[in-house]
Amino acid sequence: MATEEDKPRESLWERLERPSPTPRQTLSPQRIAAAAAAVADAEGLEAITMRRLASELGVAPMAPYRYVAGKDDVLELMVDHVYADLRLPDGLGWRETMRALALGTRDLMLRHLWLAQLSPQARLSLTPNRMAVAEQALSALDGLGLDADAMMSVFRAVDAYVAGALNYESAVLNLLREHGWSDGGELRSELAPQMTWHMRTGRYPTFQRYLRTATRKDDTRWQFESGLTYVLDGIAAELGI
């Protein structure tokens, strides 16, 4: 009698690919993902509620539950949905491919700022489109004489740097968006009182000097690229590739 009680329920991705037996339906995982991503793009992740999503799709609040096990599934679907736009060019060398991975991921996250607001478990879930990107990246590292562990360490190092850098960059942009500010200058002037208080404690002289003398505080693209250069240079140096 207990033969089916812990059947782990068909995987989300398995269901995603099999066309539904009766093609005559208003809802589908794809439609749910697209609607959710559109709402999050326009209004941020906090606008994603199951009720809002349902109303966006023109159905009752509980209707999407026929296709997802819960809100977490919706978030995974959203991640997979937008990662469909990220494809790496073939035939490039490892360094160009890693660079394309980094810049492509940055583009993606800047287009969908809510990606950075997701819990790491949602963002890092192994969705088909994310797997495809990983496969492309790994295959560009193939044939260089690296063993499997070294190949993965290269991919992971680049991916970790990108994720961390964009975590920061997106957090700043989300802060701007939530307060309706327009750019880094406005951010700093709004945060000036707090910052001034911090600085007046006199505990952060080096940091203060940075604030006074730096000239590329708002050049986020340069910041991203310079860090990326460090990572790629280090890989080349360490592995001799």
Place this chain on the structure above:
Amino acid sequence: MATEEDKPRESLWERLERPSPTPRQTLSPQRIAAAAAAVADAEGLEAITMRRLASELGVAPMAPYRYVAGKDDVLELMVDHVYADLRLPDGLGWRETMRALALGTRDLMLRHLWLAQLSPQARLSLTPNRMAVAEQALSALDGLGLDADAMMSVFRAVDAYVAGALNYESAVLNLLREHGWSDGGELRSELAPQMTWHMRTGRYPTFQRYLRTATRKDDTRWQFESGLTYVLDGIAAELGI
């Protein structure tokens, strides 16, 4: 009449440092932070609710609101609280200091897995103890002939790599904890059906080869260090320091 309406309310950190006028109180930001961090350490971030926190402190649900503006403030206090444990040794060279920053941050995040579950805006908030770490790291980069932008780019590159790598590592550990699994082997055996399905599609040959031939899949410390070496090598090479 409107002279006070948008006074931005004394900063959280300003209040934190001034001892309360009447020292005779059961609550304080410090006590709130400590209690919240203890709960999150033991039961994960999802156990942190304002009601739970209040009951932990032996007060009514709304009592903590005298000291924090809302739950977000609690999360910031928690971050600052645990970062008090992270201090970098003085007098080391830039590379040793950056290494200490990376390994110290890793220790901290592995001791407090909930740090990785926070929204980036809470985790990256400029709390006093985080500022102190940044100041120490930047001052170790001083006097090497780098301009302010280059110094910050080094700090940020290391910090971004660390954040990204630990995002991943913590996500895995949180997954283990939530399901009561014990190690990477159990993780893989539990996820085997999904993974097998992915692999059976035949779309990920390189990834599959990694799974078959890699020998350090569970050596997370080695993975972290090898990526860190790339970053530090790249910095040394690019900036000639």
Place this chain on the structure above:
DNA sequence: CTACTGTTGATACGTTGTACACACGGCAAG
């Protein structure tokens, strides 16, 4: 003792995720 000010308690409201039972509608078997 009294009045005041800053701290804690009690109650309540709106929103969220989601469990559960029902209603509909197209297709297969008769």
Place this chain on the structure above:
DNA sequence: CTTGCCGTGTGTACAACGTATCAACAGTAG
């Protein structure tokens, strides 16, 4: 054509959450 079934969407409901509001209290100054 009728009948039964199963996959799909609906309606209602509940517990938990963050937090607004105001009443009750205590400790100090006068």
